Amino acid sequence: MSSSTGEWLELGDGVFARRYAELDLTTGLVLGADRALVIDTRGDAGQGAELLASVRGVTGLPLAVVLTHAHFDHCFGTAAFLPAPVYAHARCAAAITATAGAQRDRWVRHYRDDGDGPTAAALAATPDPPLPSAAPDLLDLGGRAVALLHPGRGHTDHDLVVHVPDAGVVFAGDLLEQGAPPDFEDAYPREWADAVATVTALDASTYVPGHGNPMTPAEAAAQHAELRVVAELAAAVGEGRTTPEEAAARSPYPDVPWPRPPRAGT
Numbered sequence: 001m002s003s004s005t006g007e008w009l010e011l012g013d014g015v016f017a018r019r020y021a022e023l024d025l026t027t028g029l030v031l032g033a034d035r036a037l038v039i040d041t042r043g044d045a046g047q048g049a050e051l052l053a054s055v056r057g058v059t060g061l062p063l064a065v066v067l068t069h070a071h072f073d074h075c076f077g078t079a080a081f082l083p084a085p086v087y088a089h090a091r092c093a094a095a096i097t098a099t100a101g102a103q104r105d106r107w108v109r110h111y112r113d114d115g116d117g118p119t120a121a122a123l124a125a126t127p128d129p130p131l132p133s134a135a136p137d138l139l140d141l142g143g144r145a146v147a148l149l150h151p152g153r154g155h156t157d158h159d160l161v162v163h164v165p166d167a168g169v170v171f172a173g174d175l176l177e178q179g180a181p182p183d184f185e186d187a188y189p190r191e192w193a194d195a196v197a198t199v200t201a202l203d204a205s206t207y208v209p210g211h212g213n214p215m216t217p218a219e220a221a222a223q224h225a226e227l228r229v230v231a232e233l234a235a236a237v238g239e240g241r242t243t244p245e246e247a248a249a250r251s252p253y254p255d256v257p258w259p260r261p262p263r264a265g266t
Helices: 047-055 092-113 115-123 191-201 219-239 244-250
Strands: 006-012 015-020 028-032 036-039 063-066 086-088 138-139 147-149 161-164 169-177 206-211
Touching: 006 047, 006 138, 006 206, 028 161, 047 115, 063 138, 092 115, 169 191, 169 219, 191 219, 206 219, 219 244
Parallel strands: 036 063, 063 086, 169 206
Antiparallel strands: 006 015, 015 028, 028 036, 138 147, 147 161, 161 169
């Protein structure tokens, strides 16, 4: 699998994940009788166009888009899908407005430093994504209802989860990660485990992370247990019972930098 092309995985009747080598990203597609739902749009204008073309290889239905959060790799491809309606948590639009430029600058430098000039150039040329509307609690795709849930602060303060109950599939965004540790840069480590507990309580048979392969309930539960340890360590840091360095060393993810300074309430 190359960084520019992906692979569809069928998770259930009319429910798909699309996997990419680039950042190990996972997007989603849910088909109804009347329209289809795209979950996340990749990281630049060209990547968004590739995903749209791939979606059109599966379905010609009218589209709607849900963004799980405002990080560039999940939303900078959104313009390719217009004029489809785009939904996210109510705080996602403000996060895009506040951070899109800095995200672009940082990741353009990352790709250039990594020797990936084409991806750096594509991202540099990609405008800020269109701002999403606040997501409803439920989307009717025609014969299939899809629930949109904010389980609480975790990876960000605006994570949005897509639950397809008739297929037993949950698209969890970056609240769950497979194949790599979670990213705490914008996180609320005291609260993340509680958010994941809400996600796993949906009792799905498949949990789709924002990066990596689809997860079993046991794999999602194992990550929840790890995030519970992180929450306990974060509480200890916030209460002055340990240092960020000690917490990082005792974390299930010792190679992941601890948030500094700790967020208020984390």
